Amino acid sequence: MFELVHFDEARQSQLPFIELLLNMGYTYIPAAEASRQRGNDASRFILSEVATKKLMEINSYEVGGVDYKFSEKDVQDAIYELENIQYEGLIDTAQKIYNMVMPTSGGKTIKISHAGRPMSKNFRFIDFEHPENNDFHVTAEFAVTGRQDIRPDIVCFVNGIPFAVIENKKSSVATAEAINQMNRNQGPEYCPRLFAYTQLLVGTNGKELRYGTTGTPSKFYAIWKEKGTPISEINARVKELIQKKISAETYEAVLADLNGATAGHKQKTDRLPTEQDRGVISLFEPKRLLDLTKNYILFDAGVKKLSRYQQYFAIQKMLERISEEETTERGITRRKGGLVWHTQGSGKSLTMVMFVKALIENPHISNPRVIIVTDRKDLDRQIKDTFKNCNLKKDVVQANTGQQLVDLIRERNLAVITTTVHKFEPGRKKNANFVDNDKNIFVLIDEAHRTQSGMANLEMNRIIPNACYIGFTGTPLMRSEKESWRKFGGYIDKYTIDDALEDKIILPLIYEGRYVEMTQNSEQIDRLERRQADRVADASGNKYIANAQKKINERVIKDNPGRIREIAFDIEKHFAKQFQGTGLKAQIVAPSKFSATLFQKYFESSGKIRTAIVISDEHEDGDEENTHKREVLAYLESVKKNHVSVAKYERDVIESFKHNDEGIEIIIVVDKLLTGFDAPRNTVLYLAKDLRDHNLLQAIARVNRLHENKKLPKTVGYIIDFSENAKNIDTAMKLFGNYDEADVKGTLIDVAEKIKDLEQSYGLVNDLFKEVKNSSDDEAYLQLLNDGPKRDSFYKALNDLIRNLNECFVLQDFVHEFKHLDLYKRELKKLVELRKAASLRYADRIDLAEYKQALINILDKYVDARGVELLTKQVDITDRKQFDDAIDNLGSDTSKAEAIAAQTQKTITEKMDTDPEFYERFSKKISDILRSLREGKLADIEALKQMKRIRDDVINKKDETLPEKITTNKGADVFYRNLHDTLGTKTKDEQVYTVIVLDILNIIKSEAIVDWYKNADVKRKMMNVIDDYLYDVVRNQKNIKFSHDEMKAVIDMTMQLAENNNETISQ
16 A cells, blocks of 8 residues: 655655746756856855856846847856855845845946946846746755755755755654754854845745745744635646646756655656645745745844735735725825734734835835824834834934924925824924825824824824825724724734734743732721711712722722732742743733832842833822822832933833843833833733733733743743733633624715714703803803703713714814814813813812822721632633633632642642652542542532642642651651552561661762762662662561562662652752
């Protein structure tokens, strides 16, 4: 059956790869010919004859309206310059070559002499406009040399220039091995110069294919998918190519280069398509290969990056969308926009950069103007830096004021402008009549779920009414935000967390719930609270006091110093054990700035972990009575005394956290750094705060980024939750992973309908005041609201007006369709003031500041925490069934018992080798309790109690069966328990057995030296001494009979126990 099948690298991967390339139009160049064209010099990489011939064909220059060909010498000089470019490190040299070869990055200019006159003319190495004009070659076993010889399995050339390198493995070898070999070959000790020319690098084992580019770390090699194309359609194309016969002469040349490994092999024209085949026809089709390498490669701050498939197809869709136009009811024609939802960690910022690069090169768009809009200063700075690092043809300018923003737009500045959305409002105020109607303005809006509302967004639409808006978000828009995606014109492309996990470009997330048991002196709290409430309460104020109590209790419990102390202790223990010293780091999300300072104080006093706070500066002095605020201000003042500014200090902290293994290990945040903060080494998120929706999604996405870490591989992200966020995570993740298509399809909102709703709500407010005779008398309005029901109606009507106006703000056409906008804005300000005045006069609002602060002080003093307990076992969030089951049992005694069991079992597994008898005993107890619990034989509360006792016994190694002499000799317990079956059963006298165990322990300790367990000579001597003791003392003097095999078993077990407990033995 297996006679005809082969499982070797050449026939499983290398040959099928080359066969497809040949049938896609590549020409095979035998290895010997490839060497000859390089002058038989393996340190040269360009096929000189192929390059000379083709570059003379595709190049010409124009003088006086007449086209001329370059001389052969001119062409050969250009090739010589490319081949002999000065090597200045792999990436810098790769960038210089890329800039020379790619017209998008500068291209090549050469000096020539025409009719005796010197002149400079553009020269191209590749005809990107007409891919069919170029020559595509492939060779196998391409021998090259640097400091060492290497022989890539396959190399592809475009016009004689090495463009792609492929490393093949057989199907039983992981693709990672091919990628590791590729990256090794790029190292300085091998042949990095070859890879300065290549644009596409592929590792494949015939069944899986992953690609990257020069310098791509192994973990970041990606798979390619033809998004939107059914796999059946791709397979049909592959089969068509497989069935094409390759000429016998060419096929023999290929086989001859494969070192005889495939001698006599015949082309298979009936095989099944593989993942490798689908990758080859997607990435190496000539037009696609040139498009990818010309338009979808960036050098980002010294790192060469090649687009992933989701970025490529999103940009293709964006280009297609903006080529379409729409005409509004007012007759304005503008380009269509839309929304791009690409999950956190999938390269959203670089997608924006690549799209702008494509805009610049688009021949159908004249002088595109680009404005990048965010809603936060740190994000604005980050996106500006990203664009600058990528060295596009355009400059990058950050608009620091509203006036500067308007000036840049007015002067039609072609630089990429970055700004925050809030600058449009002050810019509009100073330039009330300025409008730019250019439809070639492209506004790219980052974090679009937050940016598209409010007055600033409305003023942006006023200033640039015909702009094309494209929104980017890493999280789905919630149903309550549907106007936002409709404002953009619907989704252009989606790439969800499920997609990213399947493609392995982000990591799974492991959730572990914990809780802090709180205690309180109820009698003292109630007594002191009543005393404070009596000071401010009256008949009208009681409901507000009750509301304040509820809010204060919830907030203050989260901020309680005892709770923060216990969480800090638990974090310190967890991080130090699991991650400290590995290079992986963590982030704490504190409930408030006050809590953040408490965390920092704890860690500073302990001194075991390097931590720092990143929070916004406070600009007010603060209430002297507000103890929490005073703590925050005191912390900020201490930072200002030692640093130029809080902002500068925090930039240094972030730099240390991101890039320094020995730097800050844990950063403590409240709101900052939950979005737009990319630190791939960030591995653990400790949640001490309740988060929801976008904030929660973006927070957990801080820890699921890929990161190559040498000391401890990062394989998952961890969420350790002290605030019972599991249900919030469940809700958010269901949206994060997918989205109801019915919520994102449909027509655009009818602006006229929204205006009608707005006018109706405005009319209802005005109707309430029709009876006011003197409209200029503010007192008349206030007296009218003396009536409680009428006042309630006013509050409700005003809220409806504000809501309707906010919903209109996100609609691009609203500012043009609605003529009374400025009137509504002026009147709304007055209506809001009227509401404030009325609520104050009629005691709808009483000043509870003093009461709230007193209540905070009481709760801080009389509420404390007992410690941290597990709420759930570790659960993979992305495993829907597993996580749903955890949610269903959340907070139950069963859930807590199972969580403690999982944690204790983990400890047992880790330590089993050190004391098998002890840990097996408790492992069985855990299994028995869980079985009884699930069979209903044991109440859940009793199971929880028993599980806690077992956990404590395991941690403390509690064993009441041990004799006193054993317990007082450190390390003796291990030998006493585990030698009992082989040695203890030979004597029925426990005292004799105890003496023997202690003698053996003393022998081991007396023979042990530093690192003895690594020293074969010391271990051999130790075994001999134990052997002598067992034979001379135990067997002969104590008359305990042993067989040779039994004695050997005792010695083997003793040595195994000693090595597994070497730290105890050496003390």
